[in-house]
Amino acid sequence: MQRNSAPHAAGETHVRASRTVPNGQTHFPPRTDGAQRCASDAVSPNVSPTASPATSSIDSPIASQAFSHAYALCAANDFVGAARAFADLCLAYPERTDAHKAFGYVLCQLGDYRHAVAPLMIAVARDYGDPEPLYFAAVCMQRNGDVETAREMASDALDMVRRTGRPSDLHDKLTRLIDAP
Numbered sequence: 338m339q340r341n342s343a344p345h346a347a348g349e350t351h352v353r354a355s356r357t358v359p360n361g362q363t364h365f366p367p368r369t370d371g372a373q374r375c376a377s378d379a380v381s382p383n384v385s386p387t388a389s390p391a392t393s394s395i396d397s398p399i400a401s402q403a404f405s406h407a408y409a410l411c412a413a414n415d416f417v418g419a420a421r422a423f424a425d426l427c428l429a430y431p432e433r434t435d436a437h438k439a440f441g442y443v444l445c446q447l448g449d450y451r452h453a454v455a456p457l458m459i460a461v462a463r464d465y466g467d468p469e470p471l472y473f474a475a476v477c478m479q480r481n482g483d484v485e486t487a488r489e490m491a492s493d494a495l496d497m498v499r500r501t502g503r504p505s506d507l508h509d510k511l512t513r514l515i516d517a518p
Contacts, residue, residue, distance in 0.1 A: 400430060411443060419443045427456060434463040438470050450477035468497035468507060475514055484517070491515045
């Protein structure tokens with residue numbers, strides 16, 4: 338059975354469909370999109386199963402396997418496959434903030450800034466106070482040409498960093514984004 342990814346995941350990222358084979362495992366067709374793309378060094382999120390505390394409360398063995406698979410694709414730098422997997426997880430588990438956050442991060446890695454904003458803002462709305470998805474949404478807005486909105490978002494994220502005592506590297510990145518021409 339084939340499943341298509343979320344409509345906003347298609348287009349620029351060329352998200353592939355998968356099918357379930359008789360043994361119950363998901364089969365992914367061979368890649369045909371050439372070399373994997375990666376965004377610039379400004380966009381390198383920490384996409385890992387431990388990136389969100391919500392990951393520890395996975396609600397079923399199937400969900401656990403699906404999330405592990407998506408994170409493994411990301412760790413293997415298969416960002417197109419990871420984008421498809423996280424898009425499917427967002428559809429299957431819409432309440433999972435970590436799925437939306439990881440989907441947005443992977444779209445950033447692919448350079449699909451236009452589509453990355455929506456899942457990142459869902460993560461921001463659900464876990465307000467975590468500055469990282471807001472920073473990446475600001476980067477996406479800047480890359481999309483909306484510099485003023487990017488600065489406002491970065492300023493809000495910087496306030497969150499100050500309140501939460503997050504590492505200084507995020508503080509420095511946000512400051513550079515706010516000061517960018």
